[in-house]
Amino acid sequence: MTGQNVNIRQLAKLSGVSVGTVSRALNGYSDVRPETRERIMRLARELDYTPAAAARALSTRRSHVLGVFLDTGEGHPDLRHPFFHEVLDSLKAAVGRAGYDLLLFASERPGNGYGPHSYLKRCRHHNVEGTVLMGVEPDDPEVQRLIRSDLPAVGVDLVMDGPRKCAVMSDNVEGARQAVAHLHALGHRRIATVTGLMDTRPGADRLRGYRDALRDLGLGFRDEYVAYGDFYAEAGHAAAAALLALEEPPTAIFAASDMMALGVVAAAAERGVRVPDDLSVVGFDDMQLVGLVQPPLTTVRQDKAGLGAAAAHALLALIDEEAEDPQPTVTLPVELVERASAAPPPATT
Amino acid sequence: MTGQNVNIRQLAKLSGVSVGTVSRALNGYSDVRPETRERIMRLARELDYTPAAAARALSTRRSHVLGVFLDTGEGHPDLRHPFFHEVLDSLKAAVGRAGYDLLLFASERPGNGYGPHSYLKRCRHHNVEGTVLMGVEPDDPEVQRLIRSDLPAVGVDLVMDGPRKCAVMSDNVEGARQAVAHLHALGHRRIATVTGLMDTRPGADRLRGYRDALRDLGLGFRDEYVAYGDFYAEAGHAAAAALLALEEPPTAIFAASDMMALGVVAAAAERGVRVPDDLSVVGFDDMQLVGLVQPPLTTVRQDKAGLGAAAAHALLALIDEEAEDPQPTVTLPVELVERASAAPPPATT
DNA sequence: TTGTAGGCGTTATCAT
């Protein structure tokens, strides 16, 4: 409609005032005569005037854009991890309410692509006011550079030790603990685990929770009961195969992710081991759908929406400087969801 | 590192040339003496110079940013639809390779928030060169305004009839057809369906494919065999309950989404109806995990990665003007994935 | 209350 992209100068001319006045009127300054403002705003609406974000950012030095690095499933291109996407949804909603949009970094060559791929550079190029990192490699040297900079950034499941940095994550230790405790309460004594990637914080923490729980419960830790995985289904499948072939196989398996848990269930089914009759399984995440499958999966629910909102909140606080440094990691509670994949162990031990 | 955000002027001063020369050197113009260029580029690297996208966009009138409207699960806040996220992943990868980043629109008040919420306005505000729409309401008046504008836009599962618009989607009709044909080949004659939202293109097309298949197979269409759903699990559950309570219940159900298919399976299980022994179920999507559940779900696979790449491709073509108008809808093939939830019908009819 | 003008960081068009 109308003649495309009106700018503030034309608006000024048409409303018979200067650009300064138009700007002040539109931006809600008080020193503008009501009638003048009204006239300007009406015209702006009629002409469908939209200020150019680039120009404003240039002049204001604020972009009202937040960056997002979402490196999901690089090593597993066919099995995208849905967890971060769910977090992204609520992150989007929360920052939107605060008037921010999200820049999802895709191109590895900001500007003209000279210089190495760099998180920090891409942020500066687009002048984002802060950024969220999800699923990125913790020890990538480029991440380290970002950490040393003072650009506000929050990591999801990723703690960064630097100025204006923060992290949000679930209480993974406690979650794993609850999973094991639940199994123990059901009567299990031979409880194994399939871990996540050990160089990620959730992977390490869930294993720690598992060990802590065993200790507290007086169960004794056995090396052969921990199978190292990578969060993906295939790892759960392989781990279960190995675990069930043990001389003294476990009666229960705590998998550090739902996908691995489903892999465990599948592997069990293949060997004629019934879940939960012969083997109990507890997962982690509470991905959508796992409540619908047979058997419905008992799992530790992460509050993905809460994580996204917390990330938004933390990042905005960092940006508004209303945050002491260093900022403590935000840890969200998890909740054991009892469904049908965990039950008392078979009577015959 | 170094003293934060160097700009082209400082770079010019330090390398002893004018800003014009720096700009030309960095942007690879030929009319720059090799030694000069080398000196400038080295300095730029040392100082970690990054051009400001906003300034460049202002001057160039190209932002190298593409917009994304991802309205996922507004009505179903607890059950985010993962389909679009998988598409988003490959979209991101594809546009990234072309040097674009993605702006995920979150805020409803671009600029100063005067005027109504508007897709078009948000695009113009950020000067995106084109935009992708996923999961948005087809008949939202604001979408209509976007459609009438000549901003390049492609819809995923959404056809827009306007200048520089395009759509990508799976071959939903054919997919539904294949599902029904598969069931028919297995011996089923009483085949019901649970539809998706009828005001979406995929919802309508999958129902059409179902009807077409019945006709072609000479099966005869029965009103009571189509239950109207909304793509979500609960709808599948409710539909199955109704369908199975029929006087002459179907022996097979084609659900227009995997989530509904799982709802169907769950409802069946509750009534003691076994899948696939007593009831065959075929879904649509091939969401991750549905191959792992019990029974592994037979379904029609959508090529989500292909959809994202196609959307990127189409949008870039629209932007580069190398696209006749109107642009034909891109339809991607689907593939029936036979797993275990569909089998021959029980012998006793 | 309003107008003027400088500046934000680049690119691009002229000269030279």
Add this chain to the structure above:
DNA sequence: ATGATAACGCCTACAA
């Protein structure tokens, strides 16, 4: 091959 300089669209002192 390089240097000035005018846009690009907006905000914001400062003046009036």
